[in-house]
Amino acid sequence: RHQSFREAFDAVNANFQTIFATLSDGDGYLQLESPEDPFAGGLNLVAHPKGKPVQRLASMSGGEKSLTALSFIFALQRYRPSPFYAFDEVDMFLDGANVERLAKMIQQQSQEAQFIVVSLRRPMIEAAQRTIGVTQARGQHTQVIGLDLTAHH
Amino acid sequence: RHQSFREAFDAVNANFQTIFATLSDGDGYLQLESPEDPFAGGLNLVAHPKGKPVQRLASMSGGEKSLTALSFIFALQRYRPSPFYAFDEVDMFLDGANVERLAKMIQQQSQEAQFIVVSLRRPMIEAAQRTIGVTQARGQHTQVIGLDLTAHH
Amino acid sequence: MYIKQLELTNFKSFGGTTVIPLLPGFTVISGPNGSGKSNLLDALLFALGLAGSKGMRAERLPDLVNHSQTRRGHSVVETRVTVTFALDVETEWRVTRRLRVTKQGTYTSTYAVNDQPCTLNELHDQLQAFCIYPQGYNVVLQGDVTSIISMNAKARREIIDELA
Amino acid sequence: MYIKQLELTNFKSFGGTTVIPLLPGFTVISGPNGSGKSNLLDALLFALGLAGSKGMRAERLPDLVNHSQTRRGHSVVETRVTVTFALDVETEWRVTRRLRVTKQGTYTSTYAVNDQPCTLNELHDQLQAFCIYPQGYNVVLQGDVTSIISMNAKARREIIDELA
Numbered sequence: 184r185h186q187s188f189r190e191a192f193d194a195v196n197a198n199f200q201t202i203f204a205t206l207s208d209g210d211g212y213l214q215l216e217s218p219e220d221p222f223a224g225g226l227n228l229v230a231h232p233k234g235k236p237v238q239r240l241a242s243m244s245g246g247e248k249s250l251t252a253l254s255f256i257f258a259l260q261r262y263r264p265s266p267f268y269a270f271d272e273v274d275m276f277l278d279g280a281n282v283e284r285l286a287k288m289i290q291q292q293s294q295e296a297q298f299i300v301v302s303l304r305r306p307m308i309e310a311a312q313r314t315i316g317v318t319q320a321r322g323q324h325t326q327v328i329g330l331d332l333t334a335h336h
Numbered sequence: 337r338h339q340s341f342r343e344a345f346d347a348v349n350a351n352f353q354t355i356f357a358t359l360s361d362g363d364g365y366l367q368l369e370s371p372e373d374p375f376a377g378g379l380n381l382v383a384h385p386k387g388k389p390v391q392r393l394a395s396m397s398g399g400e401k402s403l404t405a406l407s408f409i410f411a412l413q414r415y416r417p418s419p420f421y422a423f424d425e426v427d428m429f430l431d432g433a434n435v436e437r438l439a440k441m442i443q444q445q446s447q448e449a450q451f452i453v454v455s456l457r458r459p460m461i462e463a464a465q466r467t468i469g470v471t472q473a474r475g476q477h478t479q480v481i482g483l484d485l486t487a488h489h
Numbered sequence: 490m491y492i493k494q495l496e497l498t499n500f501k502s503f504g505g506t507t508v509i510p511l512l513p514g515f516t517v518i519s520g521p522n523g524s525g526k527s528n529l530l531d532a533l534l535f536a537l538g539l540a541g542s543k544g545m546r547a548e549r550l551p552d553l554v555n556h557s558q559t560r561r562g563h564s565v566v567e568t569r570v571t572v573t574f575a576l577d578v579e580t581e582w583r584v585t586r587r588l589r590v591t592k593q594g595t596y597t598s599t600y601a602v603n604d605q606p607c608t609l610n611e612l613h614d615q616l617q618a619f620c621i622y623p624q625g626y627n628v629v630l631q632g633d634v635t636s637i638i639s640m641n642a643k644a645r646r647e648i649i650d651e652l653a
Numbered sequence: 654m655y656i657k658q659l660e661l662t663n664f665k666s667f668g669g670t671t672v673i674p675l676l677p678g679f680t681v682i683s684g685p686n687g688s689g690k691s692n693l694l695d696a697l698l699f700a701l702g703l704a705g706s707k708g709m710r711a712e713r714l715p716d717l718v719n720h721s722q723t724r725r726g727h728s729v730v731e732t733r734v735t736v737t738f739a740l741d742v743e744t745e746w747r748v749t750r751r752l753r754v755t756k757q758g759t760y761t762s763t764y765a766v767n768d769q770p771c772t773l774n775e776l777h778d779q780l781q782a783f784c785i786y787p788q789g790y791n792v793v794l795q796g797d798v799t800s801i802i803s804m805n806a807k808a809r810r811e812i813i814d815e816l817a
């Protein structure tokens with residue numbers, strides 16, 4: 184049990200470091216509260232966005248926290264790759280430049296897996312290969328519109 | 337105590353109904369869990385966005401919930417008007433059209449009180465009379481830039 | 490392998506039958522607040538048995554049936570979602586879940602793979618073979634990013650335990 | 654009445670002294686993630702005594718002093734925030750809060766109105782006269798909207814109790 188946890192932790196940690204560096208151009212790593220006996224403690228996400236001192240999640244800004252959490256989610260996904268992923272407005276805390284960076288990463292990953300991303304942000308919508316629009320007129324059911332399946336990239 | 341609660345509740349409820357109708361073009365009201373003895377129960381926000389059946393907060397979408405909560409905050413503010421208000425990214429859940437509607441409401445209210453609004457969304461930035469930009473280069477302190485104090489409206 | 494099509498019948502805000510073709514690669518779903526975007530992801534969770542009613546923002550499973558159905562007074566109302574995967578150019582793999590609710594509020598929920606009935610455990614075993622796991626963060630819901638930030642350190646470590 | 658100027662000295666990510674003139678009406682603050690926007694609102698909460706350290710996302714009050722100060726090894730470091738209100742065209746009303754932290758980590762926090770020392774209660778009484786209350790939702794922080802949605806019904810009713 185320790186063995187398989189150790190292996191999973193090391194792989195996810197390595198993923199986290201690479202992904203965090205790409206998404207926010209800083210350094211980050213996963214830190215176990217008790218490295219000798221992992222099951223006795225928890226796990227912290229430690230990261231320092233570009234040029235700042237190392238900090239724990241609690242003292243980061245809203246956007247910095249969400250980039251750190253997203254890097255952790257991507258790191259878990261990379262350890263056990265799956266054929267599809269669906270995201271629901273994970274870009275809501277990010278400024279325009281960070282939305283673009285996240286969209287670029289999804290573009291790269293979408294060559295290996297299918298990504299279905301719900302978003303209201305323009306840089307994300309523009310980066311996708313295609314957009315499915317949904318709408319709901321007064322009191323009606325949800326309609327799916329604009330199924331523009333012609334890839335525009 | 338009952339008397340002054342009753343008076344505050346009725347006023348905030350009336351404000352909530354008008355504000356919710358403006359922000360999301362539907363009907364909403366405040367509902368006491370035990371109207372005879374308000375202190376024995378809690379308060380629910382009940383609203384039906386345009387053309388939908390009446391629903392409690394729990395079954396609304398992310399954006400519908402945040403418009404309902406924002407209407408409640410505005411209703412409280414209107415009961416005890418103050419000279420200034422500061423908002424920190426309250427528009428993050430909203431789609432473009434709802435950000436514009438919220439921005440319009442803030443524009444109106446800003447004739448009676450000062451509004452300082454932190455936002456990353458373009459419709460909000462465009463609606464303001466002026467924008468203060470902040471930035472932080474690698475490892476430096478926060479710099480305040482672009483103090484464009486010439487009103488552009 | 491990718492999801493080739495979603496078919497929803499009377500699921501949440503989707504009345505009647507709605508068919509949504511999908512392509513591999515990067516697809517965005519956009520639209521106004523409250524129009525049904527998150528409901529579409531809930532349909533995916535429902536059909537693949539990846540979340541309970543709470544995870545689909547419903548108090549009880551019967552709340553998932555489109556309201557206009559329940560209001561019509563039928564003795565049994567039903568919602569159904571089918572997810573069609575393309576395993577390769579010629580082979581498809583279809584998962585269907587059907588929820589029937591009586592007027593008294595009792596319900597039955599059944600799963601089927603390629604129209605053959607199966608249990609949730611059998612479905613999960615087959616999904617696992619395709620590397621689709623309930624705890625693998627295949628579907629990241631509105632609010633999951635915030636919950637990773639606010640959960641305690643022990644709960645965060647347990648996420649890796651489950652994947653190990 | 655409106656806030657005419659904010660002056661921050663060594664407060665969180667603002668090093669040295671930063672003066673920010675403000676005008677009445679509608680002002681937006683924008684900038685990249687992590688650049689210091691929310692810290693500016695924290696400065697307002699700090700000076701007017703509207704929130705404790707938790708409300709300003711600091712574990713303890715001494716964490717509010719700009720890190721580059723604490724690292725320089727001074728025996729006492731200080732952060733100061735002054736909020737200048739324009740009561741009318743000619744009259745100003747200034748509130749200043751100063752936090753001094755020794756190397757051992759002990760600290761003193763003092764308030765002053767127009768440079769005359771006062772207690773937090775005296776400050777709150779004067780703020781109340783201008784209709785600025787701690788529970789009046791003058792400052793809506795990142796996450797307050799979500800907490801109104803997720804709080805229980807009783808806590809929501811108590812918001813009105815406090816205003817009554």
Ligand SMILES: Nc1ncnc2c1ncn2[C@@H]1O[C@H](COP(=O)(O)OP(=O)(O)OP(=O)(O)O)[C@@H](O)[C@H]1O
Pocket residue numbers: 388391395396397398399400429431500501502503520521522523524525526527528529552553554555556557631
């Ligand atoms: N069983 C049901 N029958 C009909 N409508 C339903 C049912 N369950 C939920 N809804 C409605 O679906 C709507 C929510 O849809 P959803 O959460 O998918 O919106 P969304 O597009 O994700 O919006 P946002 O951008 O605000 O997150 C709500 O208005 C809700 O009332």
Ligand SMILES: Nc1ncnc2c1ncn2[C@@H]1O[C@H](COP(=O)(O)OP(=O)(O)OP(=O)(O)O)[C@@H](O)[C@H]1O
Pocket residue numbers: 235238242243244245246247276278664665666667684685686687688689690691692693716717718719720721795
């Ligand atoms: N005492 C301090 N000294 C120096 N820097 C600090 C101090 N306290 C907090 N910070 C830094 O300030 C930054 C956060 O700033 P803030 O929360 O204001 O960002 P923001 O502009 O609101 O970003 P977002 O758009 O992501 O919400 C963090 O990176 C944090 O490390």
Ligand SMILES: [Mg+2]
Pocket residue numbers: 271397398399526527528631
């Ligand atoms: Mg949604």
Ligand SMILES: [Mg+2]
Pocket residue numbers: 244245246424690691795
């Ligand atoms: Mg912020």
